[in-house]
Amino acid sequence: MKKIIYVFEKIESGAYVLAQIAAFIMMLLTSADAAMRYIVHKPIVGAYEFSESYLMVIIIFLSMSYVMKEKGHIRIDIFIEKMPKKFVEFLDRIYLLLAAAFMFALGYQGMVMTDDAIINNYVSSGLIKWPTWASVIWVPIGAYLFTLRLVFEFVQSLLPNKEKLYEERDRNIS
């Protein structure tokens, strides 16, 4: 189990790095596109579509799971602070399962969409014929990673306290 989780975490942080790179590229590409358009009247062909359909999807979906690890998905804790710890732990397990089921459904449906796009060879029109599948595929990848993260956290929550399947991060919202 530990080994599986180790491999998973490697993939998860790899995805996070890719999302970081995508954000950085978005900054450069959008600025360059605007500059080219303004100065030489030649915008970068496809910059808009690339940011919208590829970078944006990568940024969001490849970081979701890692952000869960960092406890970045906020919740209202003002009430549960006053509840018994055991009860809160019990609730957390339910949430993890519900969330895992939800993310799995998202991933599965995303896969159906990706599959459709590959089989039918969907491409966009315009100066660059972007393949649709390469834009949609980040949804199932990200959602499945997230599902695994949630499942692992669920398993972790069942284990006695000392045993750690993975290193837990501090809650740090900023």
Add this chain to the structure above:
Amino acid sequence: MVVAVPLVLLLLFLALGMPIAFALGVSGSIGLFFIGGWDLVLGIIQTTPYDSTANFLFTTIPMFILMAELMTASGITKDIFKAAHKWLGNLPGGLGIATVFAGAGLGAVSGSSTASAATLSASAYPEMQKYGYSTPFSMGVASISGTLAIMIPPSIVLILYGIMTETGIGSLLIAGIIPGIITALGYVVTIWIWAKIDPKVAPRVTDKPTIREKFQSLAGIWPMLVIMLVVIGGIYAGVVTATEAGALGAFATFIVALAMKRLTFEKINEALKRTLKSTAMIMTIVIGAMILGYFLTATQVTQKMITFVQDAGYSRWLILVLVIILYLILGVFMDQMAILILTLPLTFPLVTSLGFNPIWFGIIVTKTAEIGLVTPPVGMNVFVAAGAAGVRTAEAFKGVTWFVIADLILLLILILFPFLSTWLPDLMMK
């Protein structure tokens, strides 16, 4: 009944600490299942996550956050606070007033209030501690000053409002200038009064910086001025659209910080990480909120409510007041982005059909969003400020009470005097 169950479930999930994104998504899916079975749930779940993210207008969210994070990572924001401190520190509650000014300055370049609150808290809190300011006071000031970033342009809240209602984003952003300045002044007055009434919370700072020191501190604000010039100049000269301005701002910050030798690879990495953390959090909530939103529209509760309200023959002002109260209540316990996405399809047609100005309504909604950012239990700015300073959230929430009262008065002023919001955009857009 069909509408009630998933909504009760949602409130239960939220109150019992389920991450907000999942509470929205799961209760929305359950609701969809009730009305349309698996076909409907799976159909919505298939297209919504992709549709809500692959949208160019939303690129502005990570980009403006990245800009703010780069400013923080490179210490540019710290310098702004230092300058404000040197000039205003001697007034009653002077460090607090300095924080408001720093928040307004930061707000003029950043569109993200949470990023702004984190920065202000990290740089202002230690200073205020040093001079014996009370923790709730310091936290209240840092949290509330952060909210200025969504009223003073650029603002991701106003941009989102523009996207969702197809109101001109340019006009909306300009409309935020005067209300933003009034709000900042309102906070200053609040601090002043508070410090006068209860001097213990903010002891007078006695060490007087020399004129020389004051002017030296101004050297620290040029990077912000350059970035401001690039962003605002870029928008008005037509180099970039309001959406693209975030990317250009982030790039300008990147270059300025590099030129100042303030960026290392680690710092860039850290800024990107924090950017993704906020972005993924916001956008996951957006996806959840969209799913819940589809459930709400599929029950036609929205249309029914609008028809009901319209047929009831209430005066338009009463309806407006009800809508604003709805926003204030939602703002108490929900994320601002999620609220806008959930409610605007419902409230915008209603309010504009009653003849209210769409730009003015955008400003009113933004004002309620500012209030929601600091009210418990979900007050993102307070969370973030407390997190950055390492303070308990309960302690921090204590400090916002007076500011919320001030904000409510400011809200009333903005409602009663629409020209405060519409005069400038009318002037500039002919």
Add this chain to the structure above:
Amino acid sequence: ACGNSAKTQGESSSKGKSSKKEGEQIVIKIADSFPASHLIPKTGTLPWIKRIEELGKGKIKIEYYPAEQLGKAASLLDAAKNRVADITYVGPLYVNDKMPLSGVTGNPGLVKDAVSGSKAFDKLIKEDLYELEFKPNGVRPLWGGTTNPYQIVNSVHKVTKPADFKGLKIRTSGGLQEEMMESLGSTPVSIPGPEIFSAWDRGTIDGTLLSFFSWPGYQTDKVAKFSSKNAQLSAFGITYVVNEKAWNSWPEDVQKAITQASDEIVEKFGHAIIDEEAILEEQYRKAGVEIYDIPEADLEKLNEELEPFNKKWAKDLDAKGQPGTKILEKFRQYNKEFQNK
């Protein structure tokens, strides 16, 4: 505890629903992406819905979900396919990857006006495109229409000849428009719809391709100075489609009522668009916008210049094993047929 209560509550609620008496009435969900004030619902969708209910004689109840309430324009085809709604609007240009052939209305020089264009497109989707692009997606077209063709609207100078396009920064919605503007020497610019006005106002763009009925949505009258009136720079096609399974589950008289209402709306829609645009045109003329006809000879030259795009469009599709050339020629033929009527 929370999980359990959710379950029991859920069961009782779904029971409550099924125990509702099931009358004869058939409820049909129609979804589109247009805000209620938009001209397409005003001239097409709403009168059509009214007519269906009229012909249904109380047996059909329509629930209408406008303004992206059940999905964005690009996902409405999926919404019909997955039966999120029974009937949805599908704009082929929004789902260009899935329905490239149906995007033929976006080609230049074919559609002359909304009436002949709508009749031609309606015929094309029912007779030629149904098997090719609708059936595979699990839907059946009910009716189709086109707007008046797009015009070149800008704030720099009158555009009548191909050379006049040179150097203008023109906002396009991608696709073929982007390619055409590029080849005519304009700079095609991609910006989101809500930002057209401010981008135009500040000179990020000089103009865009638009038909009159879209002007109000973008505050175009405040920034535009010139607009052509008779150019044929491509047209926007709309279709309303029904989920095939839903369709087959409805009794024959319901199908009949819908078919009749759909057949009737095509021409009405075309005329209503032309009438509404005439009113708008008058209004904009009075506001000082120069609205001009491109001289016949110049128009011919412009269309000639753009004709290679049709050829290329068709050939690209042929190469992918789709009958691009055939559909293009059919659509041209239908347009001519209805123009002469």
